[in-house]
Amino acid sequence: MITVEGLTRTYGDFVAVDDVSFACQPGRVTGFLGPNGAGKTTTMRILVGLTAASRGRATIGGHLYRDLPNPGRHVGVLLDASAQHGGRTGREILTIGATAMGLPMSRVDEMLHLVSLSPDEAGRRLRNYSLGMKQRLGIAHALLGDPRVLILDEPANGLDPAGIRWMRGLLKGYADRGGTVLLSSHLLHEVEQIADEMILIGRGRIVARGDKKTLMESQKATRRATTTVVSLDNDRLAAALRAKGLEVTPGPEALTVVAEAVEVGRVAADQQVVLVDLRSVEGGLEDLFLELTSTTQREGFPPHQGPPPGYQQQGPPAGYPYQGQQAPPPGYPQQPGAPR
Numbered sequence: 001m002i003t004v005e006g007l008t009r010t011y012g013d014f015v016a017v018d019d020v021s022f023a024c025q026p027g028r029v030t031g032f033l034g035p036n037g038a039g040k041t042t043t044m045r046i047l048v049g050l051t052a053a054s055r056g057r058a059t060i061g062g063h064l065y066r067d068l069p070n071p072g073r074h075v076g077v078l079l080d081a082s083a084q085h086g087g088r089t090g091r092e093i094l095t096i097g098a099t100a101m102g103l104p105m106s107r108v109d110e111m112l113h114l115v116s117l118s119p120d121e122a123g124r125r126l127r128n129y130s131l132g133m134k135q136r137l138g139i140a141h142a143l144l145g146d147p148r149v150l151i152l153d154e155p156a157n158g159l160d161p162a163g164i165r166w167m168r169g170l171l172k173g174y175a176d177r178g179g180t181v182l183l184s185s186h187l188l189h190e191v192e193q194i195a196d197e198m199i200l201i202g203r204g205r206i207v208a209r210g211d212k213k214t215l216m217e218s219q220k221a222t223r224r225a226t227t228t229v230v231s232l233d234n235d236r237l238a239a240a241l242r243a244k245g246l247e248v249t250p251g252p253e254a255l256t257v258v259a260e261a262v263e264v265g266r267v268a269a270d271q272q273v274v275l276v277d278l279r280s281v282e283g284g285l286e287d288l289f290l291e292l293t294s295t296t297q298r299e300g301f302p303p304h305q306g307p308p309p310g311y312q313q314q315g316p317p318a319g320y321p322y323q324g325q326q327a328p329p330p331g332y333p334q335q336p337g338a339p340r
């Protein structure tokens with residue numbers, strides 16, 4: 001279990017991470033999602049003791065990372081797949097890790113096999129690896145010590161589509177066996193397919209969290225219903241809709257109306273305008289993500305006045321499933337063996 005409480009990191013006047021609190025449960029993949037510069041890496045670096053917190057606390061299984069004896073046996077970390085000596089081969093890098101953790105050398109071959117790096121590739125120097133190969137090696141290194149917790153920063157970076165699918169399966173299987181996974185991404189579609197829980201961060205602050213269903217429902221509750229309609233007489237229909245006080249935006253083929261589809265259909269029926277197409281516009285998770293993090297998006301999104309009603313800027317929203325579950329699971333980190 002990962003617990004982050006009131007974590008803040010400032011650089012001079014700049015607040016990179018602003019009072020962030022969350023928890024990641026065993027058996028779940030938690031996606032940490034936010035645009036560039038939102039504070040994901042800084043949070044993860046604090047978690048593993050590479051950056052000091054200005055305020056707050058981040059623990060793994062109830063312990064600070066630096067207090068874990070043989071931390072690689074408890075926490076697998078992948079923050080930067082290139083952060084290894086470029087002159088070492090993949091096999092050497094894993095061998096050094098296995099030696100430091102007191103693991104049998106057979107573990108190196110197991111991990112190379114797991115991440116599909118061939119013996120030939122394992123013998124190449126890291127500086128000659130492609131980004132995807134570095135990423136695979138980084139995942140092998142993170143899993144080497146059979147840890148119960150994984151912290152992965154943008155693990156899909158550089159992987160091809162088959163590699164991304166492979167990684168998804170790997171992490172889901174790991175969580176199914178009781179492991180705790182925190183993975184970051186700035187790409188929603190990468191995270192939504194794998195994460196059981198999502199934490200959305202923008203400009204250093206948590207802007208929303210929950211499982212996909214909860215997030216979607218919150219979005220529906222806060223979003224104005226929108227309908228697109230195509231008819232045989234769009235001009236007449238638009239005039240009738242406006243006469244009812246509805247907001248209508250004409251497009252090349254369709255009208256976009258801020259109203260439920262049934263309301264638009266009724267107006268069309270009253271006017272005896274034949275409809276060709278009538279559909280509700282579903283706001284997807286992507287809309288929610290862009291809406292909630294728009295203050296930190298760098299391009300093309302409308303100015304944002306803060307999160308929509310129903311989202312809390314700080315602390316978990318009502319009903320947030322992690323509330324009151326801050327204590328580490330009994331026995332951790334003494335429980336033997338990692339999920340496999």
Ligand SMILES: Nc1ncnc2c1ncn2[C@@H]1O[C@H](COP(=O)(O)OP(=O)(O)OP(=O)(O)O)[C@@H](O)[C@H]1O
Nearest residue numbers: 011016034035036037038039040041042043185186
């Ligand atoms: N050592 C530092 N000194 C000053 N500012 C820093 C430092 N480290 C991080 N920052 C700033 O903190 C903010 C958060 O950076 P961070 O790397 O955590 O973002 P991120 O969410 O991981 O972004 P990305 O998706 O682009 O990797 C950025 O504005 C970054 O410039």
